Amino acid sequence: MSGNTKYSFSEVKKHNDNKSAWVVINNNVYDVTPFLNEHPGGEEVLLEQAGRDASDPFEDVGHSSDARELMVKYKVGEIIDSERKPVKEKHSDWSSGSENANSENTLKSWIIPIALGIVATIIYRFYFLSY
Structure with missing residues (x-):
C-alpha cells in the first residue's frame, strides 16, 4: 500500500475492527492496526474511531510532535478529492x-x-x- 493511494470514506468504513483498523486524520488515511497494542491510550481509543474520520478527537487530545511524526509510517493513503473535508488549521495562540x-x-x-x-x-x- 502506497501513501499516495486514494480511498473513499466507504472503503475506510470497512476497516473498523482489531483485524484491520483504519482512521482518517486531516484527509489522510492511516492503518493503525499494528499500533493498537502500542497506543498509550489503549487500543479501545483507536478502535472507537476505526473506520471513521478521527480528525477532531485526534486534535482535541493534543498529540505531541513525536506522535505526529510516528503517524507517518502508518499512512496508507488519502481521501479522494470529492470527499475531502476542510482541514482545521492547528492554531496554538498562547497569548490570546x-x-x-x-x-x-x-x-x-x-x-x-x-x-x-x-x-x-x-x-x-x-x-x-x-x-
Whole structure:
C-alpha cells in the first residue's frame, strides 16, 4: 500500500475492527492496526474511531510532535478529492485572551498565601506574645 493511494470514506468504513483498523486524520488515511497494542491510550481509543474520520478527537487530545511524526509510517493513503473535508488549521495562540487570566491566577497563587501568612503572624504575635 502506497501513501499516495486514494480511498473513499466507504472503503475506510470497512476497516473498523482489531483485524484491520483504519482512521482518517486531516484527509489522510492511516492503518493503525499494528499500533493498537502500542497506543498509550489503549487500543479501545483507536478502535472507537476505526473506520471513521478521527480528525477532531485526534486534535482535541493534543498529540505531541513525536506522535505526529510516528503517524507517518502508518499512512496508507488519502481521501479522494470529492470527499475531502476542510482541514482545521492547528492554531496554538498562547497569548490570546488567556494571558490576562493567567497573570491574575499567578498573582493570586502567591498573594493569597503571603497575605494569609502575614495575618497568621499578626494573630500569633498579638495573642501569644502578649501574655
